[in-house]
Amino acid sequence: MITVKKEHIQILKDGHVTSPNGFSAGGVHCGIRKTKLDFGWIHSNVPATAAGVYTLNAFQAAPLKVTKASIEKEKKIQTIIVNSGNANSCTGEQGYYDALEMQRLTAAKMDVAPCHVAVASTGIIGVPLQMDKMRDAIESMGSVSGTVDDFEHAILTTDTVTKHCAVQMEIDGKVITIGGAAKGSGMIHPNMATMLGFITTDATVEPESLQNALGSVTDKSFNMITVDGDSSTNDMVLILANGNQKNQALTESHPQWPLFVEGLQMVSEELAKQIAGDGEGATKLIEVNVSGAKAEEDARQVAKAVISSNLVKTAIYGADPNWGRIVCAVGYSKQPIDPDKVSVSLGDIVVVKDGLAVNFDQEEGTRYLENRTINISIDLQEGSSEATAWGCDLTYDYVKINASYRT
Template sequence: MLVSEKTGVNVMQEGHVTSPAGFSAGGVHCGLRRKKLDFGWLYSEVPAAAAGVYTTNSFQAAPLQVTKDAVAVENKLQAVVVNSANANACTGEQGMINALAMQKQAAEAMNLSPHLVGISSTGLIGVQLPMDKISTGINAVDLSVNQASLFEQAILTTDTITKHAAVSVEIDGKRITIGGAAKGSGMIHPNMATMLSYVTTDAAVEPEALQLLLSQTTDKTYNMITVDGDSSTNDTVLVMANGKQENKPLSPSHPEWDKFAEAFVIISEILAKKIARDGEGATKLIETAVKGAVSEEAAGKIAKTVISSNLVKTAVYGADPNWGRVVCAVGYSGEPVVPETVDVFLGDIQVVENGLPLDFSEEEATVYLENGTITITVDLKQGESEAVAWGCDLTYDYVKINASYRT
């Protein structure tokens, strides 16, 4: 367990989505994929306060709509079931019928009301969900066991690794834990992209406060990552707070709310960065920090523009210290900048000062760009606001993976 530099938040070395008390998860192979696990479930012993954020794509998949409607009933969930390999998106009336049947069957299998069950699907768009295989997955649900690692595997598509984390913090004298599992590798450019994230906590949290916290945190974490600039149809972040630690319900009026909010941001950032690092074909995580902006919104937009630039991404892949691509992206971000004040750094190596190139060692910069994590810093020197965005390099393998996605 690591202690974060931020107040009292412990980052757990082997944390999972079921690290918080009262949660269990599992996964099976139901036949949607050839061999890999493709159906998973996440379950709380008691109904949990729930909150969600969803893709802004106009083509919202049927399972996403079903889950939104379920959460809206009483802001609670007790279970989520997820399938990979098939997105059940752009599937019309039959797709909605199938999504509702998936929810109903899962609810019956777990002896729950349907509105307490959320569903998610990820994978190929425009193909009807094979309900016989979904039923096979639901019939295999075993709530008596907890195998979080199988859930993490079952939700993957082109991901190369599972993505999980947990943090803990003391509130009301009780050890509160927040866990998470996520998937996402391609079509990542939130406001939200092909990304699913499930966050759990054993804290008691007021539902309205949970939704507000999730929305605010998403803007600073999940919505600050990009892989390829494409936004998908199914993306969802769901949070479940089951209150098993019996703390006083958290809200902004609670004296230790800031502690909880800080821990929530930390786990969201960890999961977001893992998604960015695992971009399809990626070899490097790129972090773009923009400071000295006139507003946080401006800083965020500029950071996201730099990290989204294919020219920046390919330069990082090739370990080419081509700072011109960075300033170019800053310039077309749509935010007003003063070129004569802009500084640019590759790691600790300053390459631009007040808009003009410096005489730096290209050899040292190239060596730096060969690292697995690259930081690009842009100082606008126009204000006091800052923001950070995360992405990855763009490689030959990205083209190979997406050229053969259906085959």
């Protein structure tokens, strides 16, 4: 096993889902949304080993069910299609048949097996898809030379920016690339977070190992972000590994497996942070680092409790160094802590030491909280485990955006 160091992995400037060899992407406006691009696709030149993680919401949308069944059947996907503006969720049997038709039409258009097509949707819940527009969009896939930028814009809803990244590393003497794109801005909460995420790689990876890797990094990235405490019906993250670089098949027993997982972790974490930082109405990215926990899961739950607190989020928005809200969230996290050991810092400013207030400069605390990125450090002094969660402040604009979402 190798010792993974950051210098073993190169971050690609402006990297994206088509940075890995053999992937293309595009997007068009089909009319679900008034003027914005609303239909996108990713295509691999060969069937790719696929894995996915999905929302824990009991109301799972039709596209998610179709995609999950396809991946479970053969562990292969070659084409992903995504529409925005309509979630095709809570639409009954018709919604399911519509998702299947989208899969079938795409397969015919792209000359791939129907079970090798993944379908994703995002937008308003409970409204039937306008299938005439979906059919036209799918038909255009063969004649429109779209770009990856078109794809990234086509999957957005209330997002203000596209979200993408990529990294490279050397495995078996081959340059392996991992790229990603995501959408997500509101209804974001741990345990899948409301989002769509798409990750591609030109590595060869065994199916079970790919699923294990995606699950492990999701727990430390996409499941560690929150915007508003809501989780939606369509959330999924998919990864495709097309094997174009012809490395030896990666599994947990491969000596460079940790390097691949670290690269996947970097991509997932960066996408998660971009989502958290683009929360609806957000002005600040908040990072909560919890250390000194007895177990990693304890640290995760404490970090989630703090990042999910509306009182903490509003205090950050108002640049109010009210640390009492932070320790309250730590206290109701239901994790094993000793209040007399807990220490809290805002950036480099220690505000609580061993459960007691520290005399600090309030104006300095306010100035720190006016930054675009805020770091809250919490030391439980109970063990050696740690975890990090990401979120954003809660602003007036969040209410405005969600009060008029349908309009």
